[in-house]
Amino acid sequence: MINKLVVKIQKTNAPIVVGLDPMLNYIPAHIQKKAFQEYGETLEGAAEAVWQFNKEIVDKTYDIIPAVKPQIAMYEQFGIPGMTAFKKTVDYCREKDLVVIGDIKRGDIGSTSAAYAVGHLGKVKVGDKTYAGFDEDFATLNPYMGADSIQPFIEVCREENKGIFVLVKTSNPSSGDFQDQLVSGRPLYELVGEKVAEWGETHMGDTYSYVGAVVGATYPEMGKILRKIMPKAYILVPGYGAQGGQGKDLVHFFNKDGLGAIVNSSRGIIASYKQEKYAKFGPENFGDSARQAALDMIEDISSALER
Numbered sequence: 001m002i003n004k005l006v007v008k009i010q011k012t013n014a015p016i017v018v019g020l021d022p023m024l025n026y027i028p029a030h031i032q033k034k035a036f037q038e039y040g041e042t043l044e045g046a047a048e049a050v051w052q053f054n055k056e057i058v059d060k061t062y063d064i065i066p067a068v069k070p071q072i073a074m075y076e077q078f079g080i081p082g083m084t085a086f087k088k089t090v091d092y093c094r095e096k097d098l099v100v101i102g103d104i105k106r107g108d109i110g111s112t113s114a115a116y117a118v119g120h121l122g123k124v125k126v127g128d129k130t131y132a133g134f135d136e137d138f139a140t141l142n143p144y145m146g147a148d149s150i151q152p153f154i155e156v157c158r159e160e161n162k163g164i165f166v167l168v169k170t171s172n173p174s175s176g177d178f179q180d181q182l183v184s185g186r187p188l189y190e191l192v193g194e195k196v197a198e199w200g201e202t203h204m205g206d207t208y209s210y211v212g213a214v215v216g217a218t219y220p221e222m223g224k225i226l227r228k229i230m231p232k233a234y235i236l237v238p239g240y241g242a243q244g245g246q247g248k249d250l251v252h253f254f255n256k257d258g259l260g261a262i263v264n265s266s267r268g269i270i271a272s273y274k275q276e277k278y279a280k281f282g283p284e285n286f287g288d289s290a291r292q293a294a295l296d297m298i299e300d301i302s303s304a305l306e307r
């Protein structure tokens, strides 16, 4: 899967991920109205609106992007219908040949992590049969519980040719509370970065590892250090757009080969029609607005890399 991601990034010339984080208040009234007419103002209605919204965003962007990142919390809030919308979104994106990064931020004791790994990336055995659960291509993981919380995912990734992105330095304002603390004189995020590089050696693709890292666009200086610490890890970079990250901040997240990083934007793309810059599209054409916002993001990053 990491090889597929690299090839798709090269083909589209677009090191970006569209984050499918569909809050109900981003979904235009006409989509909500239709879904509520069919299902009422219920969890089912909300989940239908989420699915119709996602489908339009994907239909309008799949040919110019390599990957999407559905964030599971946005679906979970609508209970079982929301989870069904998550699964429908994952399947639809895979049908469109997009790489799907399940933003699930899991991690637990080994046996529990093994169940999460099977449910999201692998196959579960039921009697003599095996079934894929959510079947994403990558998952995001929280490494706070240590190596044995990550290892079961790596094992499933090896069986299934799938990958993970491990949180190393997150984009949020409080990420330093723990991640920047000095441990043996070094910031914790550097030590986690070294672990990611070490785990990555055990599961390599052609040039990059199946074990990637998450480093926020909002911390470019740390990104530069972490790029050196994890030369073969693909870095998923959230924090572009709505959180303030810009193309010029991202140059050092990439390797000299122009690869090695993939930048996520969620609200900045899917809710772009609400921004003044894209107001001309209007809520009716939110998909076209998302496409334009994605094209602008690609241009912003490419021109920063060319400089």
Ligand SMILES: O=C(O)c1cc(=O)[nH]c(=O)n1[C@@H]1O[C@H](COP(=O)(O)O)[C@@H](O)[C@H]1O
Binding pocket: 019, 021, 071, 103, 140, 169, 170, 171, 172, 214, 215, 216, 238, 239, 240, 241, 242, 243, 264, 265, 266, 267, 268
């Ligand atoms: O793992 C992530 O994707 C993630 C890590 C991180 O450090 N910061 C971060 O914002 N994210 C996710 O990236 C997305 C950012 O959304 P926007 O700020 O709307 O682009 C959300 O789905 C977050 O959960």
